[in-house]
Amino acid sequence: MKFFRLVWSNLLRKKTRTTLTIGSFAVALFLFGLLVTIQTAFNQGVEVAGVDRLVVRNKISLIMPLPLSYQQQMLQIPGVKAVTFATWFGGYYQDPKNFFPQFAIQKETWLKMYPEFQVPKDQWSAFLADREACIVGQKTAQKYGIKVGDRIPIVASIWGGVWEFNVRGIYTGVRTEDDTTQLWFRWDYLDERRQWGKGTVGWYVVRVENPDDAMAVAKAIDGRFANSSWETKTDTERAFAAGFVKQMGNIKLLILVIGGVVFFTLLLVTGNTLAMSVRERTGELAVLKTLGFTDVAVLWLVLGESLLYSAQGGILGLAAVKLFTLHGDPTGGFLPLFYLPPSKMILGLLVALATGAAAGIIPAVLAMRLRIVDALRRV
Amino acid sequence: MVRVDGKGNGNALVQVRSLDKTYQRGSQEVHVLRGLNLDVEREEFVAFMGPSGSGKTTLLNLLGGLDLPSRGSITVDGDEITHLSGPKLAAWRARHVGFVFQMYNLLPVLTAFQNVELPLLLTRLGKAERRRHVEIALDLVGLSDRLDHYPRQLSGGQEQRVSIARAVVADPTFLLCDEPTGDLDRKSAGEVMALLERLSAEFGKTILMVTHDPRAAERAGTVLHLEKGELVEGQGTS
Ligand SMILES: Nc1ncnc2c1ncn2[C@@H]1O[C@H](COP(=O)(O)OP(=O)(O)OP(=O)(O)O)[C@@H](O)[C@H]1O
Ligand SMILES: [Mg+2]
Numbered sequence: 001m002k003f004f005r006l007v008w009s010n011l012l013r014k015k016t017r018t019t020l021t022i023g024s025f026a027v028a029l030f031l032f033g034l035l036v037t038i039q040t041a042f043n044q045g046v047e048v049a050g051v052d053r054l055v056v057r058n059k060i061s062l063i064m065p066l067p068l069s070y071q072q073q074m075l076q077i078p079g080v081k082a083v084t085f086a087t088w089f090g091g092y093y094q095d096p097k098n099f100f101p102q103f104a105i106q107k108e109t110w111l112k113m114y115p116e117f118q119v120p121k122d123q124w125s126a127f128l129a130d131r132e133a134c135i136v137g138q139k140t141a142q143k144y145g146i147k148v149g150d151r152i153p154i155v156a157s158i159w160g161g162v163w164e165f166n167v168r169g170i171y172t173g174v175r176t177e178d179d180t181t182q183l184w185f186r187w188d189y190l191d192e193r194r195q196w197g198k199g200t201v202g203w204y205v206v207r208v209e210n211p212d213d214a215m216a217v218a219k220a221i222d223g224r225f226a227n228s229s230w231e232t233k234t235d236t237e238r239a240f241a242a243g244f245v246k247q248m249g250n251i252k253l254l255i256l257v258i259g260g261v262v263f264f265t266l267l268l269v270t271g272n273t274l275a276m277s278v279r280e281r282t283g284e285l286a287v288l289k290t291l292g293f294t295d296v297a298v299l300w301l302v303l304g305e306s307l308l309y310s311a312q313g314g315i316l317g318l319a320a321v322k323l324f325t326l327h328g329d330p331t332g333g334f335l336p337l338f339y340l341p342p343s344k345m346i347l348g349l350l351v352a353l354a355t356g357a358a359a360g361i362i363p364a365v366l367a368m369r370l371r372i373v374d375a376l377r378r379v
Numbered sequence: 380m381v382r383v384d385g386k387g388n389g390n391a392l393v394q395v396r397s398l399d400k401t402y403q404r405g406s407q408e409v410h411v412l413r414g415l416n417l418d419v420e421r422e423e424f425v426a427f428m429g430p431s432g433s434g435k436t437t438l439l440n441l442l443g444g445l446d447l448p449s450r451g452s453i454t455v456d457g458d459e460i461t462h463l464s465g466p467k468l469a470a471w472r473a474r475h476v477g478f479v480f481q482m483y484n485l486l487p488v489l490t491a492f493q494n495v496e497l498p499l500l501l502t503r504l505g506k507a508e509r510r511r512h513v514e515i516a517l518d519l520v521g522l523s524d525r526l527d528h529y530p531r532q533l534s535g536g537q538e539q540r541v542s543i544a545r546a547v548v549a550d551p552t553f554l555l556c557d558e559p560t561g562d563l564d565r566k567s568a569g570e571v572m573a574l575l576e577r578l579s580a581e582f583g584k585t586i587l588m589v590t591h592d593p594r595a596a597e598r599a600g601t602v603l604h605l606e607k608g609e610l611v612e613g614q615g616t617s
Contacts (some may be wrong), residue, residue: 002500009488287484290445291545292473294466372445372485376480 007304025313036257052211055240056204059231065200079217084109087202089156095310104181104190134165137180156322159194270359278363286375299368303360310356381601383610385416393419398451413608424579424586426596429605435589477546481558485530492526498549501574516544536567553585
């Protein structure tokens with residue numbers, strides 16, 4: 001590490017240039033972190049989806065319902081262990097901007113299907129005992145200051161009117177990635193109060209006995225209802241979530257394109273800066289070689305400089321994104337799981353270092369190849 | 380004893396035999412050194428003189444392992460350096476050669492202390508030992524009070540003394556100086572020459588110096604002239 005100061009002192013040579021270079025890295029890595037956070041938010045549903053759960057929806061479209069009678073019929077299909085269902089309510093709380101999903105759920109089966117969601121026992125009993133009850137996810141409860149015992153109005157955009165619910169419980173997620181922005185209320189209450197669509201559900205969720213048989217069971221379910229007036233389309237929950245993300249556009253490609261352009265620009269800017277800085281001190285590099293520094297040592301000095309730029313800028317940029325994401329979802333509900341995982345921060349730092357190395361390699365090789373006598377003659 | 384006839388007995392510290400150096404300039408070949416011989420024993424102080432373009436710097440670069448000859452051999456302290464490869468030659472320079480240049484060639488981003496410390500970074504010395512060596516070297520050149528000064532905060536004479544400290548700090552086998560007073564006023568030049576003289580007389584350093592300045596050459600034990608690619612003793616033309 002005794003060579004560190006030698007590398008470091010070169011960064012201090014032109015402070016403005018150094019600041020700008022580190023700044024470019026910081027901005028690029030901030031953007032990288034932000035894009036990754038958004039992509040993670042979109043994909044979170046896919047990643048946390050259960051491997052042993054199937055989602056059964058109307059073949060025509062997600063918004064078309066299915067009859068209630070399918071539950072019993074599906075339970076008779078071999079390989080099916082449990083079935084629950086839900087209906088999308090599509091309302092809002094106080095202001096249309098306040099988006100969080102509300103599901104009317106089957107109270108007997110819902111929680112058993114989703115072991116990743118936790119509700120205190122007494123709260124769940126209170127929920128079962130009150131027709132107008134609801135359970136609110138921790139994140140949404142925190143965001144709007146909703147407490148157990150509150151009576152909250154939800155404006156129903158599909159069925160009309162203002163529906164008031166008694167908050168009987170708050171649910172939490174076992175993992176940080178689990179979505180705790182939802183509101184659940186009782187499907188039986190929905191079905192009793194709504195004017196149309198009675199006796200139908202939005203979609204079914206099926207647990208299979210063995211995840212390996214998931215595709216076979218899905219086929220069997222769709223086969224069972226083929227040629228009926230309500231045909232089904234069954235997917236694994238993971239495929240269902242991924243399909244949902246696909247509808248949002250090809251985010252991954254978008255991120256790759258934007259990220260690629262930014263990093264390529266960064267590569268050129270940094271590479272040019274370093275080439276300039278190497279050219280300016282041809283004589284100094286030759287002196288180091290004269291003193292006995294090997295060609296390879298000189299290569300590392302220049303490369304080390306580039307890596308120092310990128311590491312500092314990278315850390316700065318990623319720290320800024322981390323701070324930014326600590327405030328949670330900036331979109332008011334569309335990206336409920338807005339956070340930057342540590343693994344992605346490490347990835348970001350590696351990307352920064354790789355960019356630094358790529359930008360530094362040509363100037364470093366030029367410095368390595370520099371012949372002492374030619375360089376000294378020019379001094 | 381310094382000899383230029385190539386008939387040394389093989390005990391000299393530096394032995395140069397039939398040294399040729401040819402540069403290619405376009406389609407033309409420039410023969411700078413032609414069959415040059417030289418024997419320099421330990422603790423000698425030799426000055427090279429000669430007109431501009433006669434090949435003095437070329438010779439010094441070859442002696443210091445900065446460049447390779449077209450033909451001939453250079454042996455220093457038993458090592459034939461004309462056969463060493465890149466990294467080995469770098470290690471050999473670090474161990475055996477101290478360079479002093481006309482333009483001082485200090486690193487502007489490092490302090491006097493850090494500049495002098497540079498050659499020691501390539502040794503196994505620990506931090507404390509390095510510090511001790513650097514302090515001794517800077518004390519020797521009379522700049523103990525300038526450790527933390529940057530080159531731009533020093534006068535030309537002081538810069539050259541720092542560069543001499545850098546040249547001697549790792550205790551090399553010999554010093555190679557290319558016009559060390561070429562860029563200095565008379566007073567500073569006098570100080571630098573007094574320093575080199577002292578290194579030779581008091582510390583027994585072997586010094587090979589190129590100079591245009593007769594006043595500087597006077598201080599050396601032997602003055603050699605480079606003429607038509609060869610070294611000659613005594614009075615030359617310059
Ligand atoms: N890389 C090179 N390519 C072509 N010619 C060169 C090269 N290096 C030196 N020369 C030529 O070799 C000759 C000797 O140059 P050198 O620098 O050794 O002279 P010098 O005696 O040190 O001169 P000065 O007193 O001006 O420093 C000159 O004619 C020079 O032009
Ligand atoms: Mg010269």
